[in-house]
Amino acid sequence: VYGLLGPGATLETSTLENVRSIILAAQSLLNKLIRSNLVKNTNQVEVLQKDPNSPLYSVRTFEELRLKPQLLQGVYSMGFNRPSKIQETALPMMLAEPPQNLIAQSQSGTGKTAAFVLAMLSHVDPSRKYPQCLCVSPTYELALQTGKVIEQMGQYYSEVKLVYAIRGNKLPRGTKLQEQIVIGTPGTMLDWCGKFKFFDPKKILVFVLDEADVMIDTQGHQDQSIRIQRMLPQSCQMLLFSATFEESVWNFAKRIVPDPNIIKLKREEETLDTIKQYYVLCNSREEKFKALCNIYGAITIAQAMIFCHTRKTAGWLAGELSREGHQVALLSGEMQVEQRAAVIERFREGKEKVLVTTNVCARGIDVEQVSVVINFDLPVDKDGNPDNETYLHRIGRTGRFGKRGLAINMVDSKMSMNILNKIQEHFNKKIERLDTDDLDEIEKIAS
């Protein structure tokens, strides 16, 4: 299957309406590629049960779930010692008899994929050689990532096989699938069960819809998913996962999952409390660059992220910094997701000390060891208004990381001063002026 795939989706291949969904899907893939650990979350899980009178089980250990030994071995071999926050509640619900339907929302990296993969592997009967679980993902790259988790978790359960229903994987007419798990994108999945009848949808026990928020942004995916769902038997367990839960996602979720239990885990809040914020007044990008050099000359910066508004500025700045002798990594929109993941990985490993990037590329990426964030350009939305949310994401820290940080904003016009003032008002946190021609003053900010 891997050999059949072309390179990852690029923005060039898309129509304009699809750009947002492609960015979302790419972001999600990027997060998966660069993630090395569970994203910890200290918030409480909110649970809404279909039947409020039934007792709510949550587990502290994987043993309590009475998994097949081959699966427990698979779980431990992945380095999981205990269920994540969302898994504590989601797993007993998904593994209950009779199976329960579930809608679960929690941010990327909290263990949703591992949870539903475990549920699918627990429910299949390997002695039956036909599809019993379907999992739909928004893109084939995301489907492949989930497939990898199935392969890893099921490594000691080799009787269970999976097949990818993705564009490019063409099967001869009349094929009857023998694999127990089918994972793919909605269009191909629909063709496989509706048009080509490669398997019998009435025999499906578990239907998983992953990344619902990304899914609904892609034209046609919603309808295709609903059409697949309609072919499944009433007894089929329906599971839907999403990182965010806007109204539109919720409406879609309710159409896909009848009588759901609902689990939500709020994202850990980011705060500016532990961040010292400054701004520097300049007149041009050259002056901004000079200010940046002065800062680097005065204080030791282990690792910094620098945000620019456009690819062009980012490219220019990366070049200038390299000429000054800095080890610079550039993250840019025209790079494919895999290339971006590699750049971030190198930066995380400390191979480069400065990461220059545009906003699109770096949304949602945590690089814990970064202590200095520089807004070479202030974050604005497409209408040129201050983008407070992005400002917070760039420089904010969750309580968990708690470390002190430094944020420096470059202001180069009346307009950008105005934006800075609005950001300051919005967060009600003072942003101090920094004179970068005064070395003593710069040294003070690092202490």
Ligand SMILES: Nc1ncnc2c1ncn2[C@@H]1O[C@H](COP(=O)(O)OP(=O)(O)OP(=O)(O)O)[C@@H](O)[C@H]1O
């Ligand atoms: N119980 C666990 N203990 C330790 N690590 C875990 C556990 N569950 C999952 N992980 C790991 O944490 C990371 C995130 O898990 P997972 O991919 O399942 O999260 P997710 O919520 O599905 O995120 P995304 O939607 O981005 O895929 C993965 O590297 C996974 O291997």
